[in-house]
Amino acid sequence: MNAAESVVRQRFQEFYMNVRSPLFLPNGAPQREYGFLLFKEKFMVRHRSFKTSEAVIQAIRDLVPKHVYYSTAYYANPTAPMDEKGWSGADLVFDIDADHLETPCKKIHDTWTCKQCGNAGRGTAIKPCPKCKSEKIEEETWLCEQCLQQAKEETLKLLEKLTTIGPDVGIEPGNVKVFFSGHRGYHVHVISKDLSVLTEDGRKEIVDYVLGLGFDPDSHLKIKRVSSFTDPGIFGTTQVIAGPRAEDPGWRGKIAMGVYEDKSLTESDRDKFLERPGWSLLGSTKSKSVLVKAADRWTAFIDTVVTTDTHRLIRLPGTLNGHTGLLAASVKLENLDDFDPFVEAVAFKRKMKIHVKEAPAFKLGGEKLGPFHNESVEVPEAAAILLLCKHRAEPDSK
DSSP states (O other): OOHHHHHHHHHHHHHHHTOOSOOOOOTTGGGOOEEEEESSSOSEEEEEOOSSHHHHHHHHHHHOEEEEEEESEEESSTTSOGGGSOEEEEOEEEEEEGGGSOOTTHHHHOEEEETTTOOEEESSOOSSOTTTOOSOEEEEOOOOHHHHHHHHHHHHHHHHHHHHHHHHHTOOGGGEEEEEOSSSEEEEEEOOHHHHTOOHHHHHHHHHHHHTTTOOGGGGOEEEEEETTTOTTOSSEEEEEEOOOTTSOHHHHHHHHHGGGOTTSOHHHHHHHTSTTTHHHHOHHHHHHHHHHHHHHHOOOOOHHHHHOTTOEEEOTTSBOTTTSOBOEEEOGGGGGGOOHHHHTOOOOSEEEEEEEEEOOEEETTEEEOOEEEEEEEEEHHHHHHHHHTTSEEEOOO
8 A cells, every 4th residue: 555545545544434424224234245345455345244233333434445335136144155145035136337428628638658668649549559569558547627517417317217217117207316426426226126137138138218219210200191181380291201290109219309409400491390290301311310310419328237137236325425525416416417426526625735646627615726736735724635536646745
């Protein structure tokens, strides 16, 4: 454990020792498995089980972990080896992370270096290394307002989709919980007895719907003959393209409304679109292109592996994220639009001196900080912990 990790661990320990309010305890807590990724040993302590939040916080105080997780699954014997646990179900969980989103800000604040040949670049890591073809790529990521705003927008799209399919699959608004991960995204948990028994294949069907996989524009466009007797917007008899309407439920309605966001359309096209015979005004080729773009805009980008994994360990809300020092925080659905993770997930309040190697300008706890380059500074403790966790700084030895 290096000097930076030692300082972060010490601050984490102080934070957990001073926790007064109960930690979040998941539904069916005694049936869950808990896991703790430690600082020093760099390995996971798992197969633990707890019945109360007091027992969980005591284990955290004893171990002082870098990350704390619990299973999305319910087990008869959560402390047993994996093949003997007795799986009885698992929450339906979605992970929305800026790591999986191509935000333009990554080219500014994310870097990668090939550990084999030293080749380096900015933005999302290129694998394998374009120079030596090595897969050993070291990444340095950052989190900014743009990253997390995009992750929030994807989360809002996901929640809208879950609302759309809710009545058909048994998702009720009161069973949906949202949590900020403490890093670059959000977790959405669906707590439903009926959905908990879904197999990986069943969960994949929901994933396919969320991602719009298998979307076929041809299946949403039909050629039909109409006349003034059946449609007052038509004079005589003619062929028209029938497609999604704004009032249609689910995907079709969203796709129809998505036309207004298509920048390739003229203002006149947008105005005419919802008039009968709408899609015919665009033509067959243009209609297909617009459909595909609109479907892409309503797609929520999630980590598919997290959702289909019926034995997943997920971050425990109320604990510190070892990548940032920020809290994994519960977010009320009605407050998600206004939730500011750079304010509401801040856990440390004092000041700390550090030596910053390199860091972009950023906001945290309502303060504007940086940019920093090879300088010793005194900053809010939350900012110092973030920079230490992100390997952008070292403890100030002076």
